[in-house]
Amino acid sequence: MSEEASPVIVVAIEIADPVLADRLASLLGGVSGLRLAASGEAATVALISRDAPTAVDASEIDLTPRERDVLVLMAEGASNKAIARQLGISVHTAKFHVASLLAKLDATGRTDAVAHAARLGVINL
């Protein structure tokens, strides 16, 4: 019944830097009207890091349209064969694009490539 007037905003702190995360936690801990989310708890909003320390220009990875197609399918766990079928190309071509992706994303394998792409924001898991 107390949900109508003051729906307390649950804030999840998703920041890698423990120092920064800790400071934010203590700063926000004293603010009434919002609450910090417990680990894994479904939050209303999330606090994410916004400064790019590594200056790795996220969306600056220059992928060809076909490579993006392959990438999204890879992110869904599709095998080369599945990629080939869904894209109407041969397995060889699928592998060709995957190899190109691995090089551009500086990954050692498809799993690594998907993780990198997700981290860089190239794809949205």
Add this chain to the structure above:
Amino acid sequence: MSEEASPVIVVAIEIADPVLADRLASLLGGVSGLRLAASGEAATVALISRDAPTAVDASEIDLTPRERDVLVLMAEGASNKAIARQLGISVHTAKFHVASLLAKLDATGRTDAVAHAARLGVINL
């Protein structure tokens, strides 16, 4: 003591819902130690909406400690051999845990498993 030149944390509010954004703005506006970012200003952290359309919340897939170890390494693109080396176990055991992970995450392969885990919030890419 030399390094604390009052590093005010700049927070950018990136939330579509104007009501929620406004409430957060007023709540955070009075907190000393942090400041709201001006439009377009480079912020330290950002507040993003987490309004979970994710019906599958509270996923907390029941993973054993060892399985979590293997999962995070998988997310880094580690091969079974690399997992085995870093965990001090045999390749066979690594495969054993991977197989268990695939089953629990309902994945067809390690790439799929990592993607699922990331989507479910089990791991943080």
Add this chain to the structure above:
DNA sequence: TCGGGAACTAGCCTGATGGGCAGGCCGCGG
């Protein structure tokens, strides 16, 4: 008109992957 990048196809080959099967060791709880 020509060069070059993108997309596509192909074969070959080695190592990685995943599934199945059969065990052994250990700690907790019935």
Add this chain to the structure above:
DNA sequence: CCGCGGCCTGCCCATCAGGCTAGTTCCCGA
């Protein structure tokens, strides 16, 4: 005490993945 689940190991085997070289079209811009 014994079963059970977590954890670990071994072997076999079919398939997949990724690296290699090499060739084809199409289209755009110098």
